[in-house]
Amino acid sequence: MKKATSLLLLFLIFSCGIDDDILHTHIELQELYDESELVGLSVAIVDNRKVLYKNSFGHADINKNKRYSSHTIQNIGSISKTFIALAVMKAVEQGKLDLDTNINTYLPFDVIHPLYPEKPITVRHLATHTSGITDGEVYYRSYLFEDPNQLDVSAFPEDYQPIVELIKANVKIDDSVFFENALSASGPWYSQDSFLENAPGEKYEYSNIAAALAAFVVESATGISYESYTHKYIFEPLHMDATGWSFNDVNMQNHATLYYAKDFEVPKYSLVTKADGGLITSNSDFSKYLIEMMRGYQGKGKLLSAASYKEMFRLQSKHSEIKEAMGGIFWDINDNKTIGHTGGDPGIITSCMFDPIKNRGYYLVTNTSEEFNINIERSIEKIWKTLINENPNHK
Template identity: 40%
Template sequence: MRLLNIKLFVFAGILTFLFQISSSSLYAQRTIDQLNANLQAMYKSYKLPGFSIAIVNKGKVIYENGYGYADIKARKPFTPTTIQNIGSISKTFVAVALMKAIEHGYFTLETNINDILPFKVSNPYFPNDSIKIKHLVTHTSGIVDRNEIYYKSYIWDTKNISILKELLPSSIYSIMSTGADVDTTLKDFMYSYLNSDGKFFTKENFYDSRPGERSEYSNIASALAAYLIECKSGKSFSEYSELFILTPLKMFKSGWFLKSIDLSQHTKLYAENMEVFPLYQLVTYPDGGLRTSVDDLSKYVIEMIKGFNGKSDILSQKFYVEMFTPQLFVTTPPKNINLNKRNKGIFWNLYPTGYIGHDGDDPGISTCLRFNPKTKTGYVFLTNIMATNEVLSGEIKSIEKVLEDFCDSIRSQN
């Protein structure tokens, strides 16, 4: 009798376990179906040409989908494998590559950049103050993105540059075209802009503030951090990041240049009036030039979460911890940043909600990547239009809110 009771007890336990699994699966399917319905409704009522999303949880992609069109005229769907440039999310790849370079022993965050560069860079207002790598990665270096030069670093894939006149504000169009005097290598651009003998150099390339004193977003400083890796590794940044990030993560549809990706899978890039931008590349490509898909980016998000939890294949855990540790201190904050809303890791944004991530925008694109390494959830969002007005910006933020709310709803299941 006792044996029979034990068997009945075990059987009941198995039934309870299977019921719990079934209930959890049904709940997950219901929430995913609701998410899809919400996103479908948003696409139908919004002005976005197309977008794609991926949701990750516990080391897996639990949902990915595309909505709308990668090419409106050809009615080509926007799918999770659709490729586009991702703007400043690219800087997070600089962060990972930089930590890999530190793991290789090339330098530390405290290293003076002039100990690495083949030419000298100093703030003319404070020539005796050292700019360190930690200043570049927290946007406190004092380096200014002077638009009349920085915008010229966009190289447009068109012979008819005047097409941009209908797509860009006149103030930007007047300078955002590739001129004969624009250096087309990362090294040459950095020298020309930052060295006192460079042809683009002026005191206005720097803020009148000491390194570490002022927070101000700088694409050029971000690209300079990537160039430091080139100086020490002997490889271009694109080669280095491909070797140590893209290839190990099997991000085979991703690349830094148009020649590196399958252009048949690349989306059209739309302006606010739904006219199509020509494709473009960046001289300062590490700051915003990676081309990829949500399918590939989901692998990257999963790896970042794994790395935080000590299970990464590309970087030791202590370097993830350092990369995601707040670098700016409430007791001595730099000017021009509210640390109650956002802190900085190594290029990564750290939010009070526990999320880590980055946004991106450029002509024809808006992007967002977020994850919570403790709950092991996250999402990726790509759309093929830039938020140039309050309506588009509001629509994009609404979608991101739905995705974050979904991630929050499933963390209780973890």
């Protein structure tokens, strides 16, 4: 049966005009998935016009025997931040926002670095992870279990149980309340530990809270909720019909169950600061977005002007430590000129990248995370290298 399936696959791939490299990639991906402990996996290869290869492996839900497909949806972790980049640049285009203006010009409360009150935090600082804002334990207050009363904390490894208990006690609040509680000097969660000892603009420190705050700045500056703004200016123009920021925005029949392991489901959760890691989408929808990013890099995108795309993908700092750490507006710019981002959260690992020279874009998403199993991380690394054709065994 396996042989017959493989022969059928070869026929289908050849009949669709897929080149030899992608055929070899497909065969290797199947082998790597079969060897892994991943539950579900979906990948795509695109160019600046179309999807060249898209496939899914394994299960979206084991108990329901539901297969993972290109239309399966789940949250994608920190790749969500690249959508903040688009929203920021769109607001700049509209004259609602300036990258180098003090964020307190837009916010309904002040966020001031306690050690450098005279040094304003700007939108550009937030968008390049150089604001001086750090996550710390307060970021755990962003996570919300959908059904905390049914949660068995003892099922988690002992060193994770205090974090689970902390999250279990969280209650749903608006993101504006979260930011004011955490970052305003009068907020009940406020601590100087939420800020680095370095002034804004001096040091790179990856910050989920700062990224989500950038989305809230967009909301405050435009007078439109971030969810509505991204729907209007990103999802709708790209026909990303299966994409949204909450469970109410999407068809939950297509949502994957998330896993730590095949016998350990991740409790259903969401984020108060959803902009930094809570976007729910499918491989099919994200492929449309990735194609647009590639076209935007070439000055041919439809969501932003060529100048705005150029700024978004421009290396933002000449400072060596900052330059090596990030790159563009919420996008990683790598030494080999590729551009991308990764994501990770309970039950989630994602990666996206495009190579402007080769005119290729790549995307990977799985509903399995590596917290309790290092083999998951190793499998993803092999699968990713094979997908982007960097596997040493790839002929």
